[in-house]
Amino acid sequence: xxxxxxxxxxxxxxxxxxxxxxxxxxxxxxxxxxxxxxxxxxxxxxxxxxxxxxxxxxxxxxxxxxxxxxxxxxxxxxxxxxxxxxxxxxxxxxxxxxxxxxxxx
Amino acid sequence: xxxxxxxxxxxxxxxxxxxxxxxxxxxxxxxxxxxxxxxxxxxxxxxxxxxxxxxxxxxxxxxxxxxxxxxxxxxxxxxxxxxxxxxxxxxxxxxxxxxxxxxxxxxxxxxxxxxxxxxxxxxxxxxxxxxxxxxxxxxxxxxxxxxxxxxxxxxxxxxxxxxxxxxxxxxxxxxxxxxxxxxxxxxxxxxxxxxxxxxxxxxxxxxxxxxxxxxxxxxxxxxxxxxxxxxxxxxxxxxxxxxxxxxxxxxxxxxxxxxxxxxxxxxxxxxxxxxxxxxxxxxxxxxxxxxxxxxxxxxxxxxxxxxxxxxxxxxxxxxxxxxxxxxxxxxxxxxxxxxxxxxxxxxxxxxxxxxxxxxxxxxxxxxxxxxxxxxxxxxxxxxxxxxxxxxxxxxxxxxxxxxxxxxxxxxxxx
Numbered sequence: 389x390x391x392x393x394x395x396x397x398x399x400x401x402x403x404x405x406x407x408x409x410x411x412x413x414x415x416x417x418x419x420x421x422x423x424x425x426x427x428x429x430x431x432x433x434x435x436x437x438x439x440x441x442x443x444x445x446x447x448x449x450x451x452x453x454x455x456x457x458x459x460x461x462x463x464x465x466x467x468x469x470x471x472x473x474x475x476x477x478x479x480x481x482x483x484x485x486x487x488x489x490x491x492x493x
Numbered sequence: 494x495x496x497x498x499x500x501x502x503x504x505x506x507x508x509x510x511x512x513x514x515x516x517x518x519x520x521x522x523x524x525x526x527x528x529x530x531x532x533x534x535x536x537x538x539x540x541x542x543x544x545x546x547x548x549x550x551x552x553x554x555x556x557x558x559x560x561x562x563x564x565x566x567x568x569x570x571x572x573x574x575x576x577x578x579x580x581x582x583x584x585x586x587x588x589x590x591x592x593x594x595x596x597x598x599x600x601x602x603x604x605x606x607x608x609x610x611x612x613x614x615x616x617x618x619x620x621x622x623x624x625x626x627x628x629x630x631x632x633x634x635x636x637x638x639x640x641x642x643x644x645x646x647x648x649x650x651x652x653x654x655x656x657x658x659x660x661x662x663x664x665x666x667x668x669x670x671x672x673x674x675x676x677x678x679x680x681x682x683x684x685x686x687x688x689x690x691x692x693x694x695x696x697x698x699x700x701x702x703x704x705x706x707x708x709x710x711x712x713x714x715x716x717x718x719x720x721x722x723x724x725x726x727x728x729x730x731x732x733x734x735x736x737x738x739x740x741x742x743x744x745x746x747x748x749x750x751x752x753x754x755x756x757x758x759x760x761x762x763x764x765x766x767x768x769x770x771x772x773x774x775x776x777x778x779x780x781x782x783x784x785x786x787x788x789x790x791x792x793x794x795x796x797x798x799x800x801x802x803x804x805x806x807x808x809x810x811x812x813x814x815x816x817x818x819x820x821x822x823x824x825x826x827x828x829x830x831x832x833x834x835x836x837x838x839x840x841x842x843x844x845x846x847x848x849x850x851x852x853x854x855x856x857x858x859x860x861x862x863x864x865x866x867x868x869x870x871x872x873x874x875x876x877x878x879x880x881x882x883x884x885x886x887x888x889x890x891x892x893x894x895x896x897x898x899x900x901x902x903x904x905x906x907x
Contacts, residue, residue, distance in 0.1 A: 404693075453759075454649075454715075455649065455759050455760060456758070456759050459759040460759070465715070465717070465729050466717070466729050468729075469715070469728075469729040469730040470730075473730060474713050474730070475687065475713055478687075490788040
């Protein structure tokens with residue numbers, strides 16, 4: 389298992405760069421990954437989605453799919469694409485320190 | 494008598510009925526299967542219908558022919574599942590109670606979920622091959638189509654048989670070549686995925702094959718609506734792809750009765766243990782086939798390997814023993830690539846598809862992640878195996894668990 393340093397903290401990541409231990413995540417890490425992913429500054433709406441995903445994943449670290457986020461968290465798909473352009477579910481999962489959403493197999 | 498109730502007589506439900514019929518003591522168990530539709534479709538065959546490779550006689554048979562003797566088959570719609578009462582109400586008001594329930598109600602397409610898709614151009618400039626009727630209508634349309642820009646679009650994942658859209662495009666490439674009009678047809682694949690397929694190595698190899706065939710991939714395209722008059726699909730982030738002929742893979746969802754009964758997620762799939770198929774919420778409900786929310790392909794081959802592990806596990810469970818985590822997510826899919834060739838992929842929850850040989854390491858006859866003629870014969874042979882071996886619950890000479898023997902790890906970096 390590979391590791392990398394984000395926001396001064398060393399965390400475990402898989403071969404696709406997703407963090408594998410959600411408890412290693414911090415808000416500083418989220419800010420840093422958001423920059424890398426081209427999401428930019430995180431607004432309160434971004435945080436609302438990130439917090440929903442963290443909560444929904446619980447301890448298992450299983451990231452919600454885009455459809456789950458839009459049907460449960462009260463954000464529309466259109467807004468999700470504006471907040472996290474190009475592959476919103478994958479991007480928000482990465483920023484939230486969760487695994488890749490399992491929708492795509 | 495203990496009662497086992499199976500909902501759905503599709504691929505998974507029929508295989509479960511046949512397998513458990515062999516394993517359970519018939520003096521102790523009463524088995525009942527419920528389904529509302531009399532026809533069993535060989536769904537992988539829908540792919541071949543539009544190109545005239547198969548006809549209806551290849552893909553249609555009565556469900557009743559595949560339900561074993563001594564198992565009651567009730568033809569009726571299912572109204573609601575009441576797991577707290579261990580019973581199911583049918584459309585005619587009848588109640589069926591059970592000791593164990595197997596839900597195998599599958600998944601189906603929902604074109605009405607995408608605005609503009611199933612409106613006045615549905616069946617004219619907009620088609621699908623993900624239903625029997627759709628595939629037949631597309632066959633008629635292609636016979637006289639003059640050419641232009643054909644766009645294949647997957648609305649959202651998961652879908653049944655995630656390789657089918659790729660196969661459709663590769664067969665279209667072959668079909669239009671044979672008709673002498675390939676130069677008048679543009680082939681485009683608009684997909685929500687970042688590439689041709691979900692898993693990195695297969696995506697790269699399959700992407701390469703598409704490129705050779707001059708099939709253009711538009712990745713990360715999540716369709717928001719179809720404009721049937723302007724003939725274009727528009728994504729949530731406002732990209733547009735124009736078409737002359739749109740072949741859609743509409744949103745796939747589990748059965749409505751699952752949602753109505755409060756058992757499903759937002760797509761009406763049911764949460765189960767991915768190694769045993771036991772429901773997360775009820776200790777006498779199992780979910781097999783496409784109805785289950787597990788991270789593997791929704792495909793008959795998966796259902797087959799699943800039923801292989803489920804049968805013995807279920808018997809053990811009903812005798813009061815623990816379930817074993819037997820299912821590893823094993824899938825193998827023949828991918829028809831046109832011109833009498835095919836590709837084969839073999840993978841599971843943990844191992845993505847790799848190049849190699851299958852099932853005999855080093856020998857084959859099938860090549861993994863590589864085009865070959867034997868792979869195409871395998872695909873065609875599979876139809877016979879489906880009707881005569883798989884559905885009837887007979888064993889295939891292939892292990893249910895995926896094997897790393899015959900797979901080439903060294904090519905992983907390639």
